[in-house]
Amino acid sequence: MTRNATSSEIIAAISAVVGDAPRPIALHEPLFAGNENAYVKSCIDTGWVSSVGAFVNRFESDLAAFCGARRALVMVNGTCALHAALMLSGVQAGDEVLIPALTFVATANAVVHAGAVPHFVDVEESSLGVDPVALRAHLQRIARQQSGQTLNRLTGRPIRALMPVHVFGHPCQLGELAAIAREWGLQLIEDATEALGATLDGRPVGDGRHTAVFSFNGNKIITTGGGGAVTTNDEEGYQRLKHLTTAAKQPHAWAFLHDQVGYNYRMPNLNAALGCAQLEQAPRFLAAKRALAAAYARAFAGLGGLRILPSPPGTESNYWLVTLLAESADQAWLDATLHALHDAGLHCRPVWQPLHLLPMYRQHPRSPLTRAESLAQRIISLPSGVRLGLPLLPA
Numbered sequence: 098m099t100r101n102a103t104s105s106e107i108i109a110a111i112s113a114v115v116g117d118a119p120r121p122i123a124l125h126e127p128l129f130a131g132n133e134n135a136y137v138k139s140c141i142d143t144g145w146v147s148s149v150g151a152f153v154n155r156f157e158s159d160l161a162a163f164c165g166a167r168r169a170l171v172m173v174n175g176t177c178a179l180h181a182a183l184m185l186s187g188v189q190a191g192d193e194v195l196i197p198a199l200t201f202v203a204t205a206n207a208v209v210h211a212g213a214v215p216h217f218v219d220v221e222e223s224s225l226g227v228d229p230v231a232l233r234a235h236l237q238r239i240a241r242q243q244s245g246q247t248l249n250r251l252t253g254r255p256i257r258a259l260m261p262v263h264v265f266g267h268p269c270q271l272g273e274l275a276a277i278a279r280e281w282g283l284q285l286i287e288d289a290t291e292a293l294g295a296t297l298d299g300r301p302v303g304d305g306r307h308t309a310v311f312s313f314n315g316n317k318i319i320t321t322g323g324g325g326a327v328t329t330n331d332e333e334g335y336q337r338l339k340h341l342t343t344a345a346k347q348p349h350a351w352a353f354l355h356d357q358v359g360y361n362y363r364m365p366n367l368n369a370a371l372g373c374a375q376l377e378q379a380p381r382f383l384a385a386k387r388a389l390a391a392a393y394a395r396a397f398a399g400l401g402g403l404r405i406l407p408s409p410p411g412t413e414s415n416y417w418l419v420t421l422l423a424e425s426a427d428q429a430w431l432d433a434t435l436h437a438l439h440d441a442g443l444h445c446r447p448v449w450q451p452l453h454l455l456p457m458y459r460q461h462p463r464s465p466l467t468r469a470e471s472l473a474q475r476i477i478s479l480p481s482g483v484r485l486g487l488p489l490l491p492a
């Protein structure tokens with residue numbers, strides 16, 4: 098086995114890319130370089146700051162066009178958008194939802210918010226997403242179909258949906274996973290919160306082929322402060338989702354008529370104004386991030402036991418976070434390296450702790466999770482802010 102590179106070799110490689118940018122360098126940070134001020138000011142000047150307004154409509158149509166989907170519905174954050182998408186797809190109390198063990202905790206929390214039970218499955222190394230081969234084997238082992246439902250034979254609960262994640266903007270093997278979902282009669286929802294602008298088979302992630310969810314939190318590739326969205330080609334589903342997330346209020350000039358328990362999940366105009374300005378710059382942000390990832394790949398090319406994780410075959414990552422992947426799992430090496438990087442003012446991060454190791458998810462159903470546990474000791478996310486990539490673009 099190759100020795101993992103030392104901290105000083107890693108610091109030198111990162112420094113070769115980021116140059117003399119002032120330390121500390123954040124993992125990610127927003128960049129406001131366009132019409133943000135003008136659009137937000139116009140909300141304040143006109144008084145349209147809350148959950149209806151011209152920027153909400155415009156952000157929804159601009160986002161749908163950017164993704165190539167028929168519809169986009171914008172909401173207060175990505176977690177709420179995941180919750181709403183789960184409800185839309187018919188996930189109910191007591192159902193199980195298959196999600197990867199290696200993801201941000203919000204993926205699992207949204208399942209719990211829908212009253213359902215996260216069921217953790219293992220991931221693959223090339224995309225860091227759900228491993229279709231392992232998933233198929235797991236379902237064959239633990240699931241059975243009965244009167245049109247797929248049941249977990251160990252818990253007796255229905256397995257209703259599969260929610261894969263495009264981790265760090267690397268598209269997962271969606272075609273394979275959709276085939277498995279069809280075979281087992283599962284709903285498919287994409288957690289694309291990290292993947293705006295990534296492509297899969299030449300088409301953007303979230304192009305409406307499945308229900309997909311985005312986040313515009315401050316650390317994501319574009320931001321609305323807090324925000325999220327669902328994209329879909331399903332017009333009827335879009336209308337139901339809009340109703341559900343607007344307090345289930347029926348249209349009427351003055352009366353308050355509500356026909357179910359609804360949610361106050363719609364994005365305010367103030368945030369959408371920021372989103373419109375950010376989305377105008379998204380092509381340039383994406384170019385900068387791809388240039389940054391390419392520069393890191395060159396800088397790390399000669400280093401032992403390490404590589405920059407490239408876009409999986411047939412995809413183009415948005416490189417939301419550039420991933421440095423070690424060949425061998427070594428927690429002591431990881432801890433020492435992160436320590437040294439922080440001391441050098443380079444705010445790198447490990448990947449999330451696999452969710453089945455968190456106290457609230459320890460007892461949850463799961464497949465063998467050896468790859469998720471190994472990857473958790475092998476990943477370092479490098480400083481990936483758009484600003485770091487801009488100087489690398491042609492003038």
Ligand SMILES: *Cc1c(COP(=O)(O)O)cnc(C)c1O
Binds near residue numbers: 203290325
């Ligand atoms: C950011 C993120 C979310 C949640 O989005 P918020 O807008 O922060 O609520 C969910 N899942 C993953 C994988 C994320 O990275």
